[in-house]
Amino acid sequence: MRTYRLVAGLVTAIVAAGLSAGAPAIGADPTAALDYTIDVDSGGTGPAIDPDMYGVFFEDINRAADGGLYAELVQNRSFEYLPVDNGSYTGLTAWSAVSSAGGSGTAATVDDDARLNERNRTYLKLTLSNTGAGAYGVQNAGYNTGVALEKGKRYDFSVWARTDAAGGTPLTVSLRDQAGTTTYATAVRVSVRGDTWRRYTGTFVATGTTDAARLTVQAGGAGTLRLDMVSLFPRDTFKGRPNGLRKDLAEKIAALRPGFVRFPGGCIVNTGSMYGYDAASGYQRARAYQWKDTVGPVEERATNANFWGYNQSYGLGYYEYFQFAEDVGAKAVPVVPALVTGCGQNRAVDDEALLQRHIQDTLDLIEFATGPATSTWGAKRAAMGHPEPFGLDRLEVGNEENLPDAFMARFVKFRDAIKAEYPDITIISNSGPDDMGATFDRAWELNRANGVEMVDEHYYNSPDWFLQNNRRYDSYDRSGAKVWLGEFASQENKLYNALAEGAYLTGLERNADVVTMASYAPLLANIDYVQWRPDMIWFDNDQSWGSASYEVQKLFMTNVGDRVVPSTFSGATRTPEPVTGAVGLSTWRTAARYDDVLVTSADGTQLFHDDFSAGADRWTPIAGRGAWSVVDGGYVQSDTAAENTMVEAGDENWRDYDLDVKATKLSGAEGFLVGFGVKDTGNYYWWNLGGWNNTQGAVEKAVNGGKTTLIAKPNTIETGRAYDIKVQIRGTKVTLLLDGQVWGSFDDNAVTEPFAQVVTRDVAAGQLIVKVVNAQATPARTTINLGAGVRVANKAQLTVISGDPEELNTRTAQLIKPRTSTIKGVAPTFTRTFEPYSVTFIRVQTK
Incomplete structure (x- = not known):
C-alpha cells in the first residue's frame, strides 16, 4: 500500500477541487482504466437476504462500556478497583484527597460489616477532623482528560452515604478544574443524616464546557462519613433513559440500522472462573460474565475484573443491552458461557452440577427476555421498567473455544434443554477463533454431525486475505448450518482495509442463503484505553468519530436490499505470485x-x-x-x-x-x-x-x-x-x-482480486442496487448490462466513498466519508468508470 499514496492523494485533491461525482474517472486518465463488464440477470431470482443480516457486536473491550457507551462520568464510582483485579489498582484509583478552608481528615477504602451490600462490598471511609468552615473529601478524575461537561446541560448526581455524626454531615459537591480554581456549575449541597445507608441526589447545570473537570465531594464537621456509588450522569442520554447510554456513541451505532446486537462479548464471556457469587466466602472476582450479576438496582450489581485488564461495573447490564437493541430496532443476541474457556485459556470445567446451573441460568435469561410480567424473571424485568417482553429468537452458546470436542459435549446439553422449553429459538454454535486449521475443521465436523442450526465464524486477517477470499462461501453446503460471521475485520483502520472488507461483503451478500448474519468487530474503542485494533467507532470523553470501516459498513448496512439479483463480472485478471524474499x-x-x-x-x-x-x-x-x-x-x-x-x-x-x-x-x-x-x-x-x-x-x-x-x-x-x-x-x-x-x-496461489460487485433488489423502492468495490490504483471502466427487457429511469442515485488508501479518520479529521449525487444516462446498458480506491453504490430505479 505504500506505493499507492501518490495516486490516491491526487484523487483526494481532485475531489476537493470540486469535480462532479459523475465524472468518468476522477483522479486518473480514463484511457489508462482497466475494462470490466457486469452482466445482471434482472429477471432472475437470487437468494433472499435476511432482513437482520447486518448487525453490531458489542464487547467491553477498549473501555467500550465504563468510560464509553455507558454514560456514567465517574470512574471507580463504587471503590471496587482492587489489586486482585489489576496490580496497579487500589480502591482509590481515579480518586484523590482534597480539602478547603483548612479542612482535614483521612480517606481509606474499607470492606467490613458496614458495607452497602454483599455485592458492593468496598466503600470509602472518611474520618473527618474539620474545624470551623473546613471541609475534606475526594475528587474524581473521570476518564481520559477528566469529566466532560457541556454548557447549559443538566447532570444528575447521586451518592449512597451514612454518618455517625449526631447532627449530620454537610456534603458539598462541585464540578471544577483539577486545581480547584475554576468551577463549572453551582455546587450541590446535601445533609447526610443517620448511620444507615441512604441515597442522596442533586442536579447540576453546567456553566461552562470542558473535557477536564473533576467531581469533588467534600464534607464538613467531624466524625466518620461513609460513601459509596458516587455517580454523575448526563441528563441527556440516548432516548433520555436513566442509567442510560452516552448519546453520541449510541446515535452512531443506531445510524448503522443494525439488524441485531450481539452482546456482551467475546472473550469476556468464557474466560475466568465459571463459578458465581458465593455468599459464604464472599464476592468472587475474575469470573466469566454471568448475566444475573448485571440486572437489578445498579448498587446491587456485582463488579468484575475484565478479561481485557480493567474493571467493569456492570452498570451497563443485560437489561440495558436488551433496551438498547429495542431502541435501535435490532434483535438482541446474547452470548452465554459453555463451561469451556477460550481466548488462550483452553480448559474445560468438569462439574455437572455447575453445568446444570449454567443451563438453568440460560433458561432464566430467556424468561427474563420473553416471559410475561407474572413469571419469576419476567417480573424482575418488569420491576426494572419493561413490563412487556423484549423478545428473543436466537442465542449463542460459547465463543471461540479451542477445545471443540469438550465444547460440543456441553453445547448439546444447552441446546437440548433450551429447545425442550423454547423450540423456536435458534441456538448458535461456533467454529473457534480462526478461519481454518485443525480446530476449525473439527468444530465444523461436530457441528454438522450434531445438526447445529447456525455456526458463528470469527477471523481477523490482512486486507489481501479479504480480497482473495470473496468466494469463500460459494462452496458451503446450501442445506447445512447457516453461518454467522460474528467477528471480522482486516488488520488496520485505513481506507484500504475498509475497501477490502467492503469487497468481502459483496461475497457475503451473494451467498445470503448461507451467510445470514454478519458483524464487524470490535465496535468501540476509547483512544486512551486500547487493547485491540482495528475498531469501528473511536472516541474520547467528549468526541467520537467513525473509522473508514464504519463508513463502508454503514453504506452496506443501510442499503442491503431484499434479495440478491444474479450477476457476474469479467475483465482484468491477476495471476498468483511466487513466494519470494x-x-x-x-x-x-x-x-x-x-x-x-x-x-x-x-x-x-x-x-x-x-x-x-x-x-x-x-x-x-x-x-x-x-x-x-x-x-x-x-x-x-x-x-x-x-x-x-x-x-x-x-x-x-x-x-x-x-x-x-x-x-x-x-x-x-x-x-x-x-x-x-x-x-x-x-x-x-x-x-x-x-x-x-x-x-x-x-x-x-x-x-x-x-x-x-x-x-x-x-x-x-x-x-x-x-x-x-x-x-x-x-x-x-x-x-x-x-x-x-x-x-x-x-x-499460496490465491489471487488478490481488487474488483468486486454484487446487485440486490429493494422491492419497496423498486430499485436495483449495484454495489461495486474498486480497491486498486487504476480506474475501473465498467459496462453494466442490466439485462434484456429491463426498463429503468434515466437518473440514479450514486454514493461513493473514495480517497487515499492510506488515509484513516482521526479525532481531528474525518476525510473518509460518503458523497451522494444524482447521475444521468442510466440505461439497460450503460458505462461507469469507478474511481481508484472506491466503493460505489448505484440505486437504479426500475419501471
Whole structure:
C-alpha cells in the first residue's frame, strides 16, 4: 500500500477541487482504466437476504462500556478497583484527597460489616477532623482528560452515604478544574443524616464546557462519613433513559440500522472462573460474565475484573443491552458461557452440577427476555421498567473455544434443554477463533454431525486475505448450518482495509442463503484505553468519530436490499505470485538459539550459509526488539518478554529455495519463528512453532503488517531440544519439514482480486442496487448490462466513498466519508468508470 499514496492523494485533491461525482474517472486518465463488464440477470431470482443480516457486536473491550457507551462520568464510582483485579489498582484509583478552608481528615477504602451490600462490598471511609468552615473529601478524575461537561446541560448526581455524626454531615459537591480554581456549575449541597445507608441526589447545570473537570465531594464537621456509588450522569442520554447510554456513541451505532446486537462479548464471556457469587466466602472476582450479576438496582450489581485488564461495573447490564437493541430496532443476541474457556485459556470445567446451573441460568435469561410480567424473571424485568417482553429468537452458546470436542459435549446439553422449553429459538454454535486449521475443521465436523442450526465464524486477517477470499462461501453446503460471521475485520483502520472488507461483503451478500448474519468487530474503542485494533467507532470523553470501516459498513448496512439479483463480472485478471524474499529468525516471549542457517537454490546452488563462527554481521534487525548475540557459536535471542524479534539475512529477490536451520528453545512461553519470503518488517511469511502459549504451530503471512494464517495444527516445542527445521519453496508451493518429517504444506496461489460487485433488489423502492468495490490504483471502466427487457429511469442515485488508501479518520479529521449525487444516462446498458480506491453504490430505479 505504500506505493499507492501518490495516486490516491491526487484523487483526494481532485475531489476537493470540486469535480462532479459523475465524472468518468476522477483522479486518473480514463484511457489508462482497466475494462470490466457486469452482466445482471434482472429477471432472475437470487437468494433472499435476511432482513437482520447486518448487525453490531458489542464487547467491553477498549473501555467500550465504563468510560464509553455507558454514560456514567465517574470512574471507580463504587471503590471496587482492587489489586486482585489489576496490580496497579487500589480502591482509590481515579480518586484523590482534597480539602478547603483548612479542612482535614483521612480517606481509606474499607470492606467490613458496614458495607452497602454483599455485592458492593468496598466503600470509602472518611474520618473527618474539620474545624470551623473546613471541609475534606475526594475528587474524581473521570476518564481520559477528566469529566466532560457541556454548557447549559443538566447532570444528575447521586451518592449512597451514612454518618455517625449526631447532627449530620454537610456534603458539598462541585464540578471544577483539577486545581480547584475554576468551577463549572453551582455546587450541590446535601445533609447526610443517620448511620444507615441512604441515597442522596442533586442536579447540576453546567456553566461552562470542558473535557477536564473533576467531581469533588467534600464534607464538613467531624466524625466518620461513609460513601459509596458516587455517580454523575448526563441528563441527556440516548432516548433520555436513566442509567442510560452516552448519546453520541449510541446515535452512531443506531445510524448503522443494525439488524441485531450481539452482546456482551467475546472473550469476556468464557474466560475466568465459571463459578458465581458465593455468599459464604464472599464476592468472587475474575469470573466469566454471568448475566444475573448485571440486572437489578445498579448498587446491587456485582463488579468484575475484565478479561481485557480493567474493571467493569456492570452498570451497563443485560437489561440495558436488551433496551438498547429495542431502541435501535435490532434483535438482541446474547452470548452465554459453555463451561469451556477460550481466548488462550483452553480448559474445560468438569462439574455437572455447575453445568446444570449454567443451563438453568440460560433458561432464566430467556424468561427474563420473553416471559410475561407474572413469571419469576419476567417480573424482575418488569420491576426494572419493561413490563412487556423484549423478545428473543436466537442465542449463542460459547465463543471461540479451542477445545471443540469438550465444547460440543456441553453445547448439546444447552441446546437440548433450551429447545425442550423454547423450540423456536435458534441456538448458535461456533467454529473457534480462526478461519481454518485443525480446530476449525473439527468444530465444523461436530457441528454438522450434531445438526447445529447456525455456526458463528470469527477471523481477523490482512486486507489481501479479504480480497482473495470473496468466494469463500460459494462452496458451503446450501442445506447445512447457516453461518454467522460474528467477528471480522482486516488488520488496520485505513481506507484500504475498509475497501477490502467492503469487497468481502459483496461475497457475503451473494451467498445470503448461507451467510445470514454478519458483524464487524470490535465496535468501540476509547483512544486512551486500547487493547485491540482495528475498531469501528473511536472516541474520547467528549468526541467520537467513525473509522473508514464504519463508513463502508454503514453504506452496506443501510442499503442491503431484499434479495440478491444474479450477476457476474469479467475483465482484468491477476495471476498468483511466487513466494519470494529473504530469510528471517524471530521469537515471541521466548529465548531461543539458532545455528547452521543454510539456503540453497532448487538446483542445489548454495545461496547463503552462516554458522555464526564469524559473528552475526550478515543479519539485520527489522523488528527492533529483542536481545540478539552470538553465544557459543550460535545466534541467541535472550529476552523472554519481547514479542517479534525478527532479524533477516539474504536477498529479497530469492525464489525457489530451501531454508535449513537448527533451533533450540532455551526458555519462555513459546517456540520458534522461522521467516521466509521476508521483504520487510510488515511483509513476510513465518513458520510459528510452539505458538499460542506452546499449543499450536502455524504458517502466517504478513502483508503490510496484517497477518493471515495459511496452515495451522497442534504443536508443542520442548525446551533444550535441538530441532532441524526445513522450508522448501517452489513457486507458490511451500513444504515444511520438522526433524526430517513433513509437518505440512500449502500452496499460496490465491489471487488478490481488487474488483468486486454484487446487485440486490429493494422491492419497496423498486430499485436495483449495484454495489461495486474498486480497491486498486487504476480506474475501473465498467459496462453494466442490466439485462434484456429491463426498463429503468434515466437518473440514479450514486454514493461513493473514495480517497487515499492510506488515509484513516482521526479525532481531528474525518476525510473518509460518503458523497451522494444524482447521475444521468442510466440505461439497460450503460458505462461507469469507478474511481481508484472506491466503493460505489448505484440505486437504479426500475419501471
